[in-house]
Amino acid sequence: MATFKIGKMLMRSLFGKPATLMYPVKPAKITDSTRGHMTIDIDKCVFCSLCAKKCPTNALTVDRKARTWEIQRMRCIQCNACAVACNKDALQMAPEYTAPNTEKVVDLFQGPPKEEKPKAEKVEKAAEAPAVEAAAETAAEAAPQAEA
Numbered sequence: 001m002a003t004f005k006i007g008k009m010l011m012r013s014l015f016g017k018p019a020t021l022m023y024p025v026k027p028a029k030i031t032d033s034t035r036g037h038m039t040i041d042i043d044k045c046v047f048c049s050l051c052a053k054k055c056p057t058n059a060l061t062v063d064r065k066a067r068t069w070e071i072q073r074m075r076c077i078q079c080n081a082c083a084v085a086c087n088k089d090a091l092q093m094a095p096e097y098t099a100p101n102t103e104k105v106v107d108l109f110q111g112p113p114k115e116e117k118p119k120a121e122k123v124e125k126a127a128e129a130p131a132v133e134a135a136a137e138t139a140a141e142a143a144p145q146a147e148a
């Protein structure tokens with residue numbers, strides 16, 4: 001009986017369809033819970049490095065000065081810890097897998113230049129302050145005259 005069972009399994013393995021897909025020749029099955037690869041909306045990123053600190057495989061490098069966010073794809077284990085840590089909602093798991101490669105893949109994202117507050121605005125505000133003070137003084141001086 002056992003020999004018959006083993007023989008049946010052997011035949012099925014030899015002549016049946018393979019249990020695995022020939023990925024990437026055949027496309028992978030994508031489901032709702034598929035964790036494909038990590039993506040970033042670089043415009044939302046404030047380069048705080050929280051994601052890099054939480055990454056268990058050190059796949060992320062954040063450079064605040066250069067405003068860059070970098071991921072080593074082959075180190076990433078798709079755990080989603082970085083996305084949970086990001087309080088700017090900049091990271092998301094996309095369902096598609098990255099293309100297979102024999103080389104180490106590093107994706108670097110460059111953030112937009114930091115917006116400097118225009119200096120002219122500061123100067124204007126500084127100029128406005130004495131003007132407001134002067135108006136207050138004039139009003140205070142005029143008040144007793146009006147009473148008289």
Ligand code: SF4
Nearest residue numbers: 045046048049051086
């Ligand atoms: S992705 Fe989020 S956690 Fe990572 S550096 Fe940018 S803002 Fe910070």
Ligand code: SF4
Nearest residue numbers: 055076077079080082
């Ligand atoms: S998904 Fe996990 S392993 Fe991949 S970069 Fe984020 S924290 Fe690191």
